[in-house]
Amino acid sequence: xxxxxxxxxxxxxxxxxxxxxxxxxxxxxxxxxxxxxxxxxxxxxxxxxxxxxxxxxxxxxxxxxxxxxxxxxxxxxxxxxxxxxxxxxxxxxxxxxxxxxxxxxxxxxxxxxxxxxxxxxxxxxxxxxxxxxxxxxxxxxxxxxxxxxxxxxxxxxxxxxxxxxxxxxxxxxxxxxxxxxxxxxxxxxxxxxxxxxxxxxxxxxxxxxxxxxxxxxxxxxxxxxxxxxxxxxxxxxxxxxxxxxxxxxxxxxxxxxxxxxxxxxxxxxxxxxxxxxxxxxxxxxxxxxxxxxxxxxxxxxxxxxxxxxxxxxxxxxxxxxxxxxxxxxxxxxxxxxxxxxxxxxxxxxxxxxxxxxxxxxxxxxxxxxxxxxxxxxxxxxxxxxxxxxxxxxxxxxxxxx
Amino acid sequence: xxxxxxxxxxxxxxxxxxxxxxxxxxxxxxxxxxxxxxxxxxxxxxxxxxxxxxxxxxxxxxxxxxxxxxxxxxxxxxxxxxxxxxxxxxxxxxxxxxxxxxxxxxxxxxxxxxxxxxxxxxxxxxxxxxxxxxxxxxxxxxxxxxxxxxxxxxxxxxxxxxxxxxxxxxxxxxxxxxxxxxxxxxxxxxxxxxxxxxxxxxxxxxxxxxxxxxxxxxxxxxxxxxxxxxxxxxxxxxxxxxxxxxxxxxxxxxxxxxxxxxxxxxxxxxxxxxxxxxxxxxxxxxxxxxxxxxxxxxxxxxxxxxxxxxxxxxxxxxxxxxxxxxxxxxxxxxxxxxxxxxxxxxxxxxxxxxxxxxxxxxxxxxxxxxxxxxxxxxxxxxxxxxxxxxxxxxxxxxxxxxxxxxxxxxxxxxxxxxxxxxxxxxxxxxxxxxxxxxxxxxxxxxxxxxxxxxxxxxxxxxxxxxxxxxxxxxxxxxxxxxxxxxxxxxxxxxxxxxxxxxxx
Numbered sequence: 023x024x025x026x027x028x029x030x031x032x033x034x035x036x037x038x039x040x041x042x043x044x045x046x047x048x049x050x051x052x053x054x055x056x057x058x059x060x061x062x063x064x065x066x067x068x069x070x071x072x073x074x075x076x077x078x079x080x081x082x083x084x085x086x087x088x089x090x091x092x093x094x095x096x097x098x099x100x101x102x103x104x105x106x107x108x109x110x111x112x113x114x115x116x117x118x119x120x121x122x123x124x125x126x127x128x129x130x131x132x133x134x135x136x137x138x139x140x141x142x143x144x145x146x147x148x149x150x151x152x153x154x155x156x157x158x159x160x161x162x163x164x165x166x167x168x169x170x171x172x173x174x175x176x177x178x179x180x181x182x183x184x185x186x187x188x189x190x191x192x193x194x195x196x197x198x199x200x201x202x203x204x205x206x207x208x209x210x211x212x213x214x215x216x217x218x219x220x221x222x223x224x225x226x227x228x229x230x231x232x233x234x235x236x237x238x239x240x241x242x243x244x245x246x247x248x249x250x251x252x253x254x255x256x257x258x259x260x261x262x263x264x265x266x267x268x269x270x271x272x273x274x275x276x277x278x279x280x281x282x283x284x285x286x287x288x289x290x291x292x293x294x295x296x297x298x299x300x301x302x303x304x305x306x307x308x309x310x311x312x313x314x315x316x317x318x319x320x321x322x323x324x325x326x327x328x329x330x331x332x333x334x335x336x337x338x339x340x341x342x343x344x345x346x347x348x349x350x351x352x353x354x355x356x357x358x359x360x361x362x363x364x365x366x367x368x369x370x371x372x373x374x375x376x377x378x379x380x381x382x383x384x385x386x387x388x389x390x391x392x393x394x395x396x397x398x399x400x401x402x403x404x405x406x407x408x409x410x411x412x413x414x415x416x417x418x419x420x421x422x423x
Numbered sequence: 424x425x426x427x428x429x430x431x432x433x434x435x436x437x438x439x440x441x442x443x444x445x446x447x448x449x450x451x452x453x454x455x456x457x458x459x460x461x462x463x464x465x466x467x468x469x470x471x472x473x474x475x476x477x478x479x480x481x482x483x484x485x486x487x488x489x490x491x492x493x494x495x496x497x498x499x500x501x502x503x504x505x506x507x508x509x510x511x512x513x514x515x516x517x518x519x520x521x522x523x524x525x526x527x528x529x530x531x532x533x534x535x536x537x538x539x540x541x542x543x544x545x546x547x548x549x550x551x552x553x554x555x556x557x558x559x560x561x562x563x564x565x566x567x568x569x570x571x572x573x574x575x576x577x578x579x580x581x582x583x584x585x586x587x588x589x590x591x592x593x594x595x596x597x598x599x600x601x602x603x604x605x606x607x608x609x610x611x612x613x614x615x616x617x618x619x620x621x622x623x624x625x626x627x628x629x630x631x632x633x634x635x636x637x638x639x640x641x642x643x644x645x646x647x648x649x650x651x652x653x654x655x656x657x658x659x660x661x662x663x664x665x666x667x668x669x670x671x672x673x674x675x676x677x678x679x680x681x682x683x684x685x686x687x688x689x690x691x692x693x694x695x696x697x698x699x700x701x702x703x704x705x706x707x708x709x710x711x712x713x714x715x716x717x718x719x720x721x722x723x724x725x726x727x728x729x730x731x732x733x734x735x736x737x738x739x740x741x742x743x744x745x746x747x748x749x750x751x752x753x754x755x756x757x758x759x760x761x762x763x764x765x766x767x768x769x770x771x772x773x774x775x776x777x778x779x780x781x782x783x784x785x786x787x788x789x790x791x792x793x794x795x796x797x798x799x800x801x802x803x804x805x806x807x808x809x810x811x812x813x814x815x816x817x818x819x820x821x822x823x824x825x826x827x828x829x830x831x832x833x834x835x836x837x838x839x840x841x842x843x844x845x846x847x848x849x850x851x852x853x854x855x856x857x858x859x860x861x862x863x864x865x866x867x868x869x870x871x872x873x874x875x876x877x878x879x880x881x882x883x884x885x886x887x888x889x890x891x892x893x894x895x896x897x898x899x900x901x902x903x904x905x906x907x908x909x910x911x912x913x914x915x916x917x918x919x920x921x922x923x924x925x926x927x
Contacts, residue, residue: 031878109677110780110811132679154621161620167629168598183873184866189778191595191810193584193633194858194865195892200597200629209625221679249562249650284722326866332621334540359772360621385621395623401613405881406625412880413873 025049027093028065029328033199040076040094043390045087047074052096056116056174056182056213059100063211063418064180066093073178075207077083077149078120080141080323085389095211097148105188108133112171114188114216118146123287125397134222140323142316148212154204157319158254158278161358166203173199175210175353178418188216192391200410208422209413223282226311227292228254229302232273239342246298247279248336248358250291255358257338261351261397262365265324266310266317271303274350276317277338280311321354327390329375331383333360340381343381349374436499436522438478446481450492454529456480465506465524470514473856477504477524484529486604486612486642493640493887494610496523502889504634507548507579510571512774512818513855515582515635519890520898525640527578533557534643541648542601542618547578547641554646563648565594569851570759581641584633588684588758593649593808595851599633602644605631608882618645630877635853636888638881652717655683656727657745659754660734661708665689665804668710669785671737672808675714676781678733680726685809686713686758689788692805692816695764702753705741706801712739712808713758761805771821772803773834774814776840778850781811787844791815794836799830812850813841839864854892863894 026034027049030063035050053059066073073091076082100116103124108131109111115124121142124135138157139145145155151166163169172186175198185198202212237243238257247255256278263269263276270276279299280310281291287408296302306314322328333340337357344364352365364384366374371391379385388395396403410422436442446455456462457479467474474907478501483489496503502522509516518524530546533554537543538561545554551572555564568587569575575585581603586595594597602616616628621782631639662668668687688696689710697704704711712734716726731742745751765772779787788804795802795817803816815837820831838848838861848861862871875893879885890899 107782108782109673109782111676112780146632154626164594164598165620167626168594177873181869183870185870185874187778187845187847189777189780189811189846190849191586191590191807191812192847193851193853194847194849195854195862196638196877197584197597197630197633197869198877201627203626203629204624204626221681224679248539251650283719284725286721286725287719290719290721332619334537334542334618336540361621371568371704384617384619384623386621399613401611402615402627403605404611405607405613405627408880409625409627409630409877412876 024065027051027062029062030055031252033058035096037094040079040096042082042085042087045091047091047093047094050094050096052099054099056100056176059095059097059211059213060176060180062095063176063178067179067416067418074420075148075152075211075417077118077146077152078141078144080145080149081153081155084323084328088423090420092326092420097211098146100213103127110186110217111160112142112190113219114214116214117146117212119147121147121150128219129222132222133219136164136169136218138163138315138319140320141318142342147215150209151203151212151215152205152307154419156359156361157322158236158256158280158315158356160356160361162251162253162282167200170199170203171216171218173202173212173216175202176213177210178414178416182213186216188279200279205330206421208419209410210419225285225288225308226253226280226282227288227305227307228278228311228314229292229295230269230271230304231277231279231299232271232303232414233275233277233338235274238275238338241337241339241421243298244337244339247295250281250294252279252291252358254315254318254356255338257341257353257355257357258321259351259353262321262324262354265321268304268314268317275338278314280315280364318354322363324352324365326365327371328376328387329364329366329371329385329391329393330377330387331362332386333362335382336360345377404409430776431658436501440490442499443479444924445493445495446479449495450481450488453481454484454488456482462660465518465526466647466802468506468509468511468516470512470517470857473517474817475517475519475521477518478521480524480526482526482529486606488576489525489606489640489642490610490612493606494527496886497609502886503640504642504888505582507576507582508550508571508574510575510776511579511583511855512776512852513849513857515853515855515888515891517856519856519900527576530642530679535563537618538563540618541650542645543648544645546643547576548583549577551575551577551580559651562651564651565646566599566649566814567596577644577646578641581632581644582634583634583853584810586807586810588686588807591685591807592681592683598628599647600628600632600644601647603628603631603641605639605641607639608884608887612642614673616645623712626927634857635891637878637891638887640887654720654723655715655717656723657713657715657751657905658727658730659743660712660714660739661705661710661741662712662737662739663709665710665788666785667737667739668712669788669808671712671734671739672784673782674733674737675730675867676809680716680729680730682714682730682809683717684713684715685807687711687804687806687808688758688761689804689883691803692761692764692874694758695768695803696760699764699767700757700760702757708740713754729884756886765803765818771827771830772816772818773830774816775834775837776812776814776849776852777846778810778812778848779841781809782807783844784811787813787840791839794833794840798833800826800830800833807850810850811846856891859892860894862892872895
């Protein structure tokens with residue numbers, strides 16, 4: 023067995039830089055291209071090693087290490103933008119390119135990357151798709167699965183395959199690329215993807231309000247907002263908001279409402295909100311709003327254990343059921359897409375889970391605590407197992423679980 | 424990679440009246456059809472070139488009844504082919520190995536509407552347009568609008584991940600489905616996704632959507648509803664050349680506008696539609712371009728002005744902006760009647776569903792005309808220009824086998840051109856039977872092998888809709904087009920010249 027997995031010694035890296043919640047892998051390796059990536063997977067197959075595909079480590083470094091954490095496969099060497107045709111509003115890039123560098127490239131052409139992620143300077147395209155990451159604008163931008171047009175991926179045995187394509191409409195073949203979104207590197211390595219882009223909006227605005235618990239719970243106050251199709255409607259508990267001066271309102275909750283589109287429309291929407299909710303504590307526009315979206319995405323990666331939920335509720339009033347203790351102090355709730363993150367102490371996690379389940383929230387991810395987020399239906403487990411055996415029969419990918 | 428062909432033909436059961444009685448016991452007498460007339464009706468979908476007679480047609484009313492049918496079929500080793508309205512253009516509902524056609528036509532109810540949270544649960548046999556009609560009183564609608572929407576079902580739309588003219592802005596079926604209830608190959612019922620926007624773990628719903636009934640049978644669907652746009656503006660431009668129309672599409676996209684729809688009809692199509700409907704289309708134009716923008720009223724006027732300026736810069740001869748809903752409806756009727764207009768006049772034609780990057784539209788169109796001209800054939804084009812989704816019609820005399828063969832060859836070359844340009848062989852109709860052999864031109868063997876692995880994992884006996892999407896497979900025959908000596912099966916269909924037929 024070799025620490026280089028058959029590659030040049032220069033590709034081997036210090037495993038301590040790839041720790042998951044403090045546990046380092048046995049090896050870490052950074053292939054320079056897809057050929058080397060496949061070579062490394064073939065070597066891992068020969069040696070029976072468990073592989074964790076690694077992007078910026080934004081999410082993985084905070085997760086628990088899997089039992090077979092043999093190899094961290096650093097994909098940041100695969101960072102080419104292979105095709106960008108602005109007039110097609112599509113882009114094809116390798117998995118290791120960072121979100122921030124993609125944004126800069128698109129911004130120069132007046133276009134927008136429809137993906138959001140914490141720590142965008144380090145988060146990679148592949149990592150964001152594999153972890154199904156998002157931010158405040160998830161409903162407006164669509165989920166990763168809504169934006170991916172096709173992918174080239176490497177199977178555990180070291181074979182490259184492809185599904186979908188690079189054009190915006192395509193129904194030829196199975197949507198394996200969509201299945202890989204949110205698969206956490208547990209089925210295959212996303213090597214290269216094509217995305218559907220969008221023009222950057224002419225105008226953006228975000229209003230920041232300080233809100234008390236009674237106002238949050240007043241469903242009638244918020245009910246008009248979903249139909250205004252806001253880009254953002256995020257509620258943040260005081261302790262989380264206080265981490266960022268822009269978001270800190272000193273109120274029990276900070277609520278951010280954002281709109282994007284034609285300038286006249288954005289202005290009109292903001293005015294409607296002002297009439298309903300009063301003047302905002304802070305109002306930012308355009309580039310400052312873009313920065314604010316990033317602050318909101320960054321809040322999803324607060325330190326410590328994290329429980330992530332989804333709900334059908336699409337207004338701040340959904341939080342009324344949470345009570346008003348430590349849970350709500352550090353919550354981040356993106357109402358339009360129904361995604362809630364809470365950061366309880368590890369020994370409180372199961373109590374919090376029961377309380378949120380009772381309030382209609384479904385757990386979709388548990389990090390740093392020993393809770394199972396997966397659906398429990400036997401049919402789904404069977405289906406999942408069959409897919410896993412079909413795509414990764416050697417169980418090469420340690421996070422496929 | 425991949426596994427060897429593992430089974431012989433399904434559906435070898437020797438059907439007896441006792442079998443039908445068992446099914447009637449599960450579904451009631453009116454849930455089982457076995458007369459010659461019924462079986463003939465379900466031989467094919469709108470791809471009438473390929474047809475195969477089912478042994479029985481069943482009409483379940485619920486997920487439980489679908490599950491019961493699938494369990495029965497498994498016990499008797501019979502294939503099951505699900506079917507919506509049968510408007511599919513790729514043979515996806517054709518029971519190639521016989522067996523059971525499972526029609527969802529009686530599963531046509533809206534089960535639940537939540538106007539605040541803007542979703543609805545529906546059964547798969549619900550007609551697409553009925554869904555929007557039923558939620559209209561809440562100020563909501565269901566965005567995917569395939570041209571067949573007055574007939575086609577939401578379940579069929581899910582199977583093919585259907586698009587439509589407005590998917591340029593709003594996305595395809597996948598983008599509007601939150602979750603599905605589905606019956607797996609062994610009859611087990613699962614809920615994949617649901618009312619909330621996310622689900623834990625693998626996104627199994629997005630895999631089942633667009634799988635043409637080959638991975639599971641979808642029996643309930645949770646769809647996202649949208650607030651009706653505040654305002655709509657529909658514009659019609661005419662150009663001397665189709666290239667000008669294509670360039671206008673590109674420059675609109677490049678300028679940062681995402682219209683709700685951008686549709687082009689060429690001279691051939693326009694003249695056929697106008698001769699039929701008399702709606703004032705310019706028959707001497709090289710192409711007409713329909714652009715629709717929608718959204719907040721305050722956003723529309725600036726967009727309309729920019730679009731008109733772009734069209735003028737490309738040399739449009741005239742600008743028509745629909746004054747009211749009636750004029751808008753007339754313009755759209757013209758567009759959506761294109762297929763019928765061809766059916767009225769041509770004795771036979773093949774229609775394709777290829778996609779090219781939208782920046783290469785003009786080049787693709789001139790290649791299409793050339794490929795047909797070289798073979799002494801006429802071609803017409805009506806297409807979703809904003810998406811690069813082409814629907815070339817290759818016309819031929821249906822009584823002339825040599826002409827038909829040349830038309831098939833031209834069709835094949837057109838789809839090859841789409842592949843060469845970085846596009847695909849189907850944008851919205853699906854692969855079905857029709858294009859399965861072309862999958863090996865679009866994909867590498869390793870790509871198809873991994874797709875086959877996935878299909879075999881979820882449909883291990885290939886009982887669910889056998890012989891679809893992937894080339895090859897136990898018991899599946901060659902497609903009709905291949906049998907007729909064309910180089911491979913391709914995007915073909917043959918419509919009877921009675922004006923009836925599918926929609927694109």
